[in-house]
Amino acid sequence: MPHYAALDVSNRETAIHIIDETGATVWRGKRASDPEVLTTTLRRHAPDLVRVGLETGPLTPWLYHTCKALGLPIVCLDARHARAATALQRNKTDARDAETLAQLVRTGWYREARVKSFAAHAVRHLVGARAQLMGVSIDLSNRIRSTLKTFGPMAGKGMGRTFENRVCELIDGRPTIAAIVEPLLAAWRVVRDQVLVRDRQLVAFAREDATCRLLMTCPGVGVIVATSFTAAIEAPEYFRHSRSVGAYLGLTPAQHQSGEVDRSGGITRRGDRLMRTYLFEAAASLLVRVRQESTLQRWGRALVDRMGFKHAAVAVARKLAVVLHAMWRSKTPFQAWPTEMS
Incomplete structure (x- = not known):
């Protein structure tokens, strides 16, 4: 019978919960937060393991990559998405969290998060x-x-x-x-x-790094921005559309819609805060310090006249993220006067 499992990780011990395809508990317990110990335990109690999930957290990269190398069918769950389910518990414990996560893994009602290398x-x-x-x-x-x-x-x-x-x-x-x-x-x-x-x-x-050298052809983008961007995105093929990078880095407006209520506010501020800060600094440099004129600079300065510097810099930061991803994907240096902006 297929088995599904989840791990609720803490620094010393990890709560494990294993269920079958009907949602019934097969085994639960705690083991040391060590990839080999966890893998051995799961194989012993879940011989037909289909999928095991754990939330994003400080130990996630180490546990995820090591367990995956040991052959475990592991997936990483977006903690913000999973929290909507775990928050419904009247009494919150590690064991209950692991059980809730196991049910999410079984039903497929979760958002998978990519774990960087x-x-x-x-x-x-x-x-x-x-x-x-x-x-x-x-x-x-x-x-x-x-x-x-x-x-x-x-x-x-x-x-x-x-x-x-x-x-x-x-x-x-x-x-x-x-x-x-x-x-x-x-x-x-x-x-x-x-x-x-x-x-x-x-x-x-x-x-x-050839990618960093390519990204640094964009005005306002230096070593810090280029290296941070390559680490944050890791590979351009992870995003089907360049405009998705702005949302990934939390640079798109937040929206709340319910019935007749439909309003948008400031940016979502999701994702890498430091990368978002560096993109804002690069946008400010492009608007104020860079002497080389370009379509991007002209567009940004028009926004400054219309909505003020801070709002314009945020918009240019989002556009910079889109442009950098497009440059990386096409392996094309920055073009000051492209025929069409992304």
């Missing part, structure tokens, strides 16, 4: 580590500026080496302020050095 995750986490280090660097520099301002000296608007030299000049001969600022400045130097290391790694990756 380890290589894509490595690039994504490298970009994320750089972004976090940049945030720490900015926080430290702001704390230094705030401390100096309390006692009168102003660090000014300089960055990098200029900022460091200026701070050193201001604390020279002021031991009270130096005792506070010097540890912060030392930490700032270390973080900045690590940011530069991450930058060199990303530049080296972009130079060796």
